[in-house]
Amino acid sequence: MVAAVAAVAGAVVTYGSDVGNVVYVAIYLVLCALSWRAARRADGDSRAPWTLIAVAMSLWFAGDVVEIVQYYVSSVPTVGVTDLFWLGGYPLFAVALTMMARRRAPGRMRAAVLDSLTLTVAAGAASWQFLVEPVLRAGYGLADSIVPALYPVADVVLLAGMLIVALSPGTRTAPTRLLLGAIGVYLGVDLGYNLLPYVLDAALVERLGALIMLGNALAVAAGLHPGRGELTRPGERVSLLHPARVLFLGLALMTTPLLAMLQSGFDHREIILVVATTACAAFVLARFTTAVREQERAQAELAYQAQHDPLTGLANRAVLTERLGRLLPTGDTAVSVLYLDLDGFKEINDRHGHDAGDAVLQAVSRRLSAAVRETDLVARLGGDEFVLLCPATPRVDAIRLAERVLHDVAQPIAWHGLALRVGTSIGIADRPHGAEAGPAAVLRSADIAMYHAKRQGRGRWAVASSGDAQLAPETIAP
Numbered sequence: 001m002v003a004a005v006a007a008v009a010g011a012v013v014t015y016g017s018d019v020g021n022v023v024y025v026a027i028y029l030v031l032c033a034l035s036w037r038a039a040r041r042a043d044g045d046s047r048a049p050w051t052l053i054a055v056a057m058s059l060w061f062a063g064d065v066v067e068i069v070q071y072y073v074s075s076v077p078t079v080g081v082t083d084l085f086w087l088g089g090y091p092l093f094a095v096a097l098t099m100m101a102r103r104r105a106p107g108r109m110r111a112a113v114l115d116s117l118t119l120t121v122a123a124g125a126a127s128w129q130f131l132v133e134p135v136l137r138a139g140y141g142l143a144d145s146i147v148p149a150l151y152p153v154a155d156v157v158l159l160a161g162m163l164i165v166a167l168s169p170g171t172r173t174a175p176t177r178l179l180l181g182a183i184g185v186y187l188g189v190d191l192g193y194n195l196l197p198y199v200l201d202a203a204l205v206e207r208l209g210a211l212i213m214l215g216n217a218l219a220v221a222a223g224l225h226p227g228r229g230e231l232t233r234p235g236e237r238v239s240l241l242h243p244a245r246v247l248f249l250g251l252a253l254m255t256t257p258l259l260a261m262l263q264s265g266f267d268h269r270e271i272i273l274v275v276a277t278t279a280c281a282a283f284v285l286a287r288f289t290t291a292v293r294e295q296e297r298a299q300a301e302l303a304y305q306a307q308h309d310p311l312t313g314l315a316n317r318a319v320l321t322e323r324l325g326r327l328l329p330t331g332d333t334a335v336s337v338l339y340l341d342l343d344g345f346k347e348i349n350d351r352h353g354h355d356a357g358d359a360v361l362q363a364v365s366r367r368l369s370a371a372v373r374e375t376d377l378v379a380r381l382g383g384d385e386f387v388l389l390c391p392a393t394p395r396v397d398a399i400r401l402a403e404r405v406l407h408d409v410a411q412p413i414a415w416h417g418l419a420l421r422v423g424t425s426i427g428i429a430d431r432p433h434g435a436e437a438g439p440a441a442v443l444r445s446a447d448i449a450m451y452h453a454k455r456q457g458r459g460r461w462a463v464a465s466s467g468d469a470q471l472a473p474e475t476i477a478p
Helices: 002-013 020-042 044-072 082-102 112-134 140-165 175-196 204-222 245-262 268-307 319-330 345-353 355-370 394-411 438-454
Strands: 336-341 377-382 385-390 413-415 418-420 421-429 461-465 468-475
Touching: 002 020, 002 204, 002 268, 002 377, 020 044, 020 204, 044 082, 044 112, 044 204, 082 140, 082 175, 112 245, 140 175, 175 204, 204 394, 204 418, 245 268, 319 377, 319 385, 319 438, 336 394, 336 438, 336 468, 345 355, 345 394, 355 377, 355 385, 355 413, 355 418, 385 394, 394 421, 394 461
Parallel strands: 421 461
Antiparallel strands: 336 385, 336 421, 377 385, 413 418, 461 468
């Protein structure tokens, strides 16, 4: 990106000269080649949108090359074949963005589509009044009027694709920001072409054309980024209604009334109407936001209950299986699982009742959570069985963790003036080999190792190795 910014700055400075044309073509050619490289590096279904982006860039590049050739050979017409290349890239880019949004939020696009359509219609209305209609009313020939008017329309189409990606659920890190930044540059340059001639010299405005390559560089950087998969794979469900989203929707609702009043002129009656319309829109959006927030809180509560144990607040088996299933295919060989079963828990339940048993389970849960890292997962499978899922943890570190857990769990638990004591037996397993290298196989190996530890006298840990379990020599009595 540093090289791209420097190159684009040089292209802006030399724009229009012979040297500038050579620099412009060379930089643009490199960016197009990199866009095709990014498309080839994509896998499976994710290749299609990146290919469309590469085609769009190539069409824009072809249009610029044709215009440069026309400049040196004959003359550059006001409307010509170059417009076919330039206009053809916009819908391809918009389709690519829509494909990305559908892949990152399958089955969850309704809200994003409705919001993006609302904002797009508002932008289209403003574009028609300030950009399209003045060109059509200028009285030029048919082609000279229609073709220039198509560029604001193409910008609205590109804006729609951008909004769908921006408003759809999914992860938003550097690749997403880079791609959205690229669209912002494209739209900004086109808007400058339409508005800046009223306040700046036309020759200076023409230099904006080189900034298109900055947008291309941002898009290429997104395609080559190691995390580009976030743009084409399902992301996490995001249901929170961002305040900025409500603000933009409010502005969209006010666009059409304001445009109508701008055409008819303002007097005291129109001002009263604007104030009343703004107040009504604000009240409607406030009520809408309140309803959505209430629904989000209810959904969050239901999601929490479905993913957590109600007694201890730990993750349940479903969360454990899902997290382990995501870790195993990553190729990280240091995924360790510690399977725990409490020793002496049944005796406490039988002697002191279930209230005492619940207090023991809650105390053990707190101790396990304190013993692990933030990246680890503590889950309760049911009864007195717990699992610690530790990514990026080699076996030797898992053994050290097991020794710490044996010590911590064995400490007395205060309950109604009594000191309750339990121990634990721990089975340790890491990534298994073979066809059954899945979550069930890992948990089964750890479970078998845990029973090996129990048979050896409890208060021990055992390591599952190559389908069997090796008893560890260290023990701590409960």
